[in-house]
Amino acid sequence: MRILGAWTLSAVRRLGNIFTFLANAVYSIFSPPFKFGLLLRQIRFFGNKSMVIILLTGSFTGMVLALQLFYTLRKFGSDALLGPAIALSLIRELGPVLSALMVTGRAGSALTAEIGIMRISEQIDALTAMALNPVRYLIVPNIVAAVIVFPLLAAIFDLIGIYGGYAVAVKLLGMSEGTYFSQIETFVEMKDIRIGLYKSLSFGVIVSWICCYKGFNTRYGAEGVSKATTEAVVLSSILILIWDYFIGSVLL
Amino acid sequence: MIEIIDLEKSFDGQKVLNGIDLTILDNELMAIIGKSGGGKSVLLKHLTGLIKPDKGSVLVDGVDIVRLSGRELDGIREKFGVVFQGGAxxxxxxxxxxxxxxxxxxxxxxxxxxxxxxxxxxxxxxxxxxxxxxxxxxxxxxxxxxxxxxxxxxxPSIVFFDEPTTGLDPIILNSIHRLIVDTHKKYGFTGVIISHDIPEIFDVADRIAMLHNGVIVETGTPDEIKNSFNPIVRQFIIGMEVPSFKP
Structure with a gap:
């Protein structure tokens, strides 16, 4: 009973720390001075680190979708709807989720490691001792950059995925080019794009928040950095999938 | 002036600082010596407000920084310069x-x-x-x-040095010490140096405090420390472990 109580208290304390960290960061976002130079640097960091992997995974996701959905839709005699099926799957679901998971693995892990190393080499203490708020310098630029970059990367993922699907559907499976694109235009609504946008915006907050938190609270040397990085990637990925379900059921 | 009054801190039930009392006067270079892992850096983190103690006070020019946070604490930190271990x-x-x-x-x-x-x-x-x-x-x-x-x-009017020469060869070590002394003469700051460089620190500091098992066991000028009869100080200076001392 005592162990259960201690575990519960510790879990509540950890949860409190995570949310206090986010609240502190959000407060700092809206209170000057703003660090635009650092923001641009972090936008480049997320974009630069993740672009190649987004292009690769986006195109192959679209191609796989085309193969699988063509096989399924043909059974129902609806293979003309392949274009919208691919586009809707990507825009509403796979684009935001898969791109967020890819960015977590690529840039999120690097972010946790970088902040973690700053913690163990006392660079964060140095900022604090200079009477400068480390949250403003290290956390805020990352959260704002992620909120800007995640929807853009998801949009690139969607677009390249739709063209990947086009390559397989039109060039390989012999579908007409006009059917593929005109049906997308007919079936994809602004609401679908909005859902994808909301999802990737919230994933941006989740990934940057968790990765920064884990890096900021790194302890005990190189092993601590490794542990923090693993935890950040695992927790971010799990939260992306859980939050995707909840936001999906609300916005459906 | 910095006054440390009855400062206590534990980590995971283990007492690291066990009632520290120490006064650092304006414009002096005070060295805090003691064996590695003895709580010297933890003490310094208390002086810079990076760690809050379980008990006690740290008065910087009469203001207790333990009770401060946020902008008030940052206001006091404007007076500080800190040289971290490894540079940071x-x-x-x-x-x-x-x-x-x-x-x-x-x-x-x-x-x-x-x-x-x-x-x-x-x-x-x-x-x-x-x-x-x-x-x-x-x-x-x-x-x-x-x-x-x-x-x-x-x-800054107060500069903290956290083991500024750890891991350096004797020539570089002496050059860092000389720089500390020269810049102290030039700028006249109050300096707190965490160190275990014996005997080099005797040529740098105005006063020395010896930290052992979480308490200050001796304070004095370099000559007083060198000639101290306190067995802990003597054994630290000649480089021997004191396994079972209870202050």
Missing amino acids: LFDSLTVYENVAFPLKEKVKIDRKELHERVLRALEDVELLGMGKKYPAEISGGMKRRVALARALITE
């Missing part, structure tokens, strides 16, 4: 940018004056011409000197 330089910035950083971020200053002050600070630590290098491209001794320049650029 920002990896992504050059030597020049590291030294300029606190001034650029905290003080409204025009570019020309900033440039002049950074060059002057680099000159003080004999690193003129190294401004374009990144921390990864310079030696450990140079990193400590850059850290010293960064700590001094805002002309």
Whole structure:
């Protein structure tokens, strides 16, 4: 009973720390001075680190979708709807989720490691001792950059995925080019794009928040950095999938 | 003046500071010596407000920083310069940018004056011409000197040195000590040096306090410490372990 109580208290304390960290960061976002130079640097960091992997995974996701959905839709005699099926799957679901998971693995892990190393080499203490708020310098630029970059990367993922699907559907499976694109235009609504946008915006907050938190609270040397990085990637990925379900059921 | 009163701190049930009482006078260089893992760096983190104690006070010019947080604490920190163990330089910035950083971020200053002050600070630590290098491209001794320049650029009234010579060879160690003494003479700050450099620290500090098992066991001038009859101090100076001393 005592162990259960201690575990519960510790879990509540950890949860409190995570949310206090986010609240502190959000407060700092809206209170000057703003660090635009650092923001641009972090936008480049997320974009630069993740672009190649987004292009690769986006195109192959679209191609796989085309193969699988063509096989399924043909059974129902609806293979003309392949274009919208691919586009809707990507825009509403796979684009935001898969791109967020890819960015977590690529840039999120690097972010946790970088902040973690700053913690163990006392660079964060140095900022604090200079009477400068480390949250403003290290956390805020990352959260704002992620909120800007995640929807853009998801949009690139969607677009390249739709063209990947086009390559397989039109060039390989012999579908007409006009059917593929005109049906997308007919079936994809602004609401679908909005859902994808909301999802990737919230994933941006989740990934940057968790990765920064884990890096900021790194302890005990190189092993601590490794542990923090693993935890950040695992927790971010799990939260992306859980939050995707909840936001999906609300916005459906 | 810094007054430490009955300071206690435990980590995971283990007492690291066990009632520290110490006064550091204005403009003096006070060295805190003691064996590794004895709580010296933890004590320094209390003095800079990076750690809150379980009990006790740290008065900086009469203000108890233990009770302060946020902007009030930052207001006191404006007086501080800190040289961390290993330097704690920002990896992504050059030597020049590291030294300029606190001034650029905290003080409204025009570019020309900033440039002049950074060059002057680099000159003080004999690193003129190294401004374009990144921390990864310079030696450990140079990193400590850059850290010293960064700590001094805002002309703080109190400077904390956390083992500024750990891991350095004797020649570089002496050059860092000489720089501390020279800059202290030039700027007249109150200095707190955490060190276990025996006997070199005797030529640097005005006064020395010995920390053992979480308490200050002796305070005095270098000569008083050298001639102390306290068995812990004596054995630390000659380099022997004191396994079972209870203050």
